[in-house]
Amino acid sequence: MGTVVDRLLTVDEALRAVRERAVLLEPRSCLLAEAFGCCLAEDVTADLDLPPFDKALVDGYAVRSSDLSAGEVRLVVGEEIVAGRTPTRALAPGEAAAIMTGAPLPPDADAVVMVEKTRRDGPDVIIEDGRVRSGQNRLIRGREMRAGDVVLRKGLPLNAPRLGLLASVGRSEVLVFPRPRVAVVPTGDELVEPDVVPGPGQIRNSNAVMLQALAGTAGAEVCSFPIAPDELAKLHSTLERGLSFDVLTITGGVSAGNRDLVPEVLQSLGVTRVFHKVRVKPGKPLWFGVGPPRGDAPGTLVFGLPGNPVSGIIGFLLFVRPALLALSSQKQSVPIVSRRRLARSFIHSSDRPTYYPSRLSPDSAEAEAAIEPLDWAGSADLRTVAQADGFAVFPAGDRHYQAGEVVEFLHLG
Template sequence: MNNIVSACGAEQGLITVDQALDLIRDKIQVLETENLKLNQALNRYLAEDIYSSINLPLFSQSAVDGYALSAPSTIEPNRSFALVGEIQAGHASELQLTQGQAVRIFTGAKIPLGTTTVARQEIVKIIDSSRIEITESLKAHTDIRDVGEEIAVGDLLASSGQQLSVGAIASLSMAGIQTVNVFQYPKVAVVITGDEVAASVEDFAAGKIFDANAPLIQAWFQQQSQQVEIFHVADTEHAVTALIQTLSKAYDLILTTGGVSVGDYDFIRPVTLNLGFEQIFWKVKQKPGKPIFFATLQRADHSACYLLGLPGNPAAVYMGMQIYTSAVLNALQGQKQPPNWFSAVLTHDVKMDARERFLRMSASFDQSILKVKSLSKQQSHMLSNLMQANCLVRIPAGQTMLEGQIVQGLFIGS
């Protein structure tokens, strides 16, 4: 009896999670590129390498507030210098120091010719308005930022395929980059199927439920700094056909929830195939989300529309967004690397299942070791444990995992 239960949902012919992800990466056609202002390109993927046209720093400059000095070698304590001027950051100066001279200088200001070292102001004693004294020994070339020490003209700043994070944008801005060539972001339509979705509390009397999938998906895309359009469609073949046909002409990706299994009102797959889409895969040996569906339509202009059909249960939708929707969006933008799985130690046993499972877990460090702990309420219609979960953990098919064993996981957004 136990063997019959454990094999449920793992019939012959199902592909694995990794096979499904490989198919997504292999079959997807990368989108065209566009040129954007750098301040509009957060989270976008570069379509070309970027090289520096300038040195950083642009000129040799002071690393501290202090005094630029000219001396032949190491400066011993109590050595005095003639103070001949002041240079502020952002102000040009024609000053040129000779041996025994000093100039007041501020952080980031251009080092005058003849400077051999800089003394921070904490080790300088002011004798009078025209003379200073160094109170500690000071080596040559102290606190000088050399021209080009961080980046030289021609250095690679960023590589094609790199995602533009906040830090990347800041770094490129400092190097004077104002526009970037990036892959276009996919135009995405989200289709929520199901007559069971309630529009008001009064609908509960008719057996309807509140919709979690549309808010979940919209928030997920907002976290990626992207906008999507959301459509609701009735569970009729005519309504589904009309909507998918219209959307397939204008969008790069149609993301659907529900209607991909074998029920009497599951129209997404048959309608999609009737409209000329080619099935790439249907059903994956996983839990939750086995009846996931992926298909492609080649349009007359040689562009493609992709349809990713997720099951309707909210936990399956959430897992599908983190694993599969991410893979599709990345592949469309030229990113065809596997997910960045982490490794962690299980803190408890996990029973065997015929399918690979994605469990919502809590990950934390214990004496520098990353450990994961499963949360209760893992059923596919439940989402409440997402209040505590910060990762999805892969439990291999057909294996009982024991406390202390290593598992793979994926961190999920807050």
């Protein structure tokens, strides 16, 4: 599991430490209606042939192709077969059967003529063009799958078509890697809820709803707690409840002030600190540890995110999201980091790698949009980030970047 470190880690070192401790959650059986977005924890096989019979792909007439030739052909209509009913007999020479889409073909029929290419004449049907090939508009038995075929492999994320496929092979429940359960705990005496007008020295709690949304997009089940005050006893009680979840994210209380009580309380609850502080801007004070085992389940992954909202977003994208995906066997559906050209020149100066709010330039003529750093006021400036598509990544140091230079881009979505 690695050792506890006291030095300032790079982003890559911190991410490795997180991933080492993000142990895949135990599989559980889940109803199909609740399994969307989860990853399969088993191979799934077909219980029968599908389709279970030769079936019509269109409304029309089942025929024997050997009865047909060029030009019009007249056939006797023997019976009508609707979806959900079975033919009563084989198709005789010179005979057709009226049939609906999805219905089984009668024995000896090997094609279906669309109703639009026919006309009825009393008990007969006239095929307007008899050039019909064997197999036309027919789906043969077992074309989709045969009984015993593996139709879905372990590890696949369940989207809507895959859920439909599970239902088609008789599954009402399936074994999955469950969604991580995430607790979001905002802390700080200065916080008030969004519907409260802040008093002197107070700010509204914007972090909780942001983290709840970010965790939800990573496939987690999220519970947002009420604001926890900077008071040992109440903070202890709140964080103790949070340790019953797979992941506990705490905002605020992890810096170096005398009211930053979170690390002290976590230690008293048996949480082992793995690292505190990362060489990144914004978000340096990030705290990460692992709680005590929860019976047979591994300890909760605990992330103490800085209270400034942009720092919290960066910390989530870099460390919390990868942990959530690892817990549930998910893979990143789209790259979260890409390499993009700068749409304009930019001067950067910092002793830490900086994640700078930027938008994808709508005026770019390239196949991939260039990135345009925004006019940003720092880690509390959420308004600017609300206009961003992600964050341009500028390495530590002083440099004047020219338009067209390539840098990494951390996508927000």
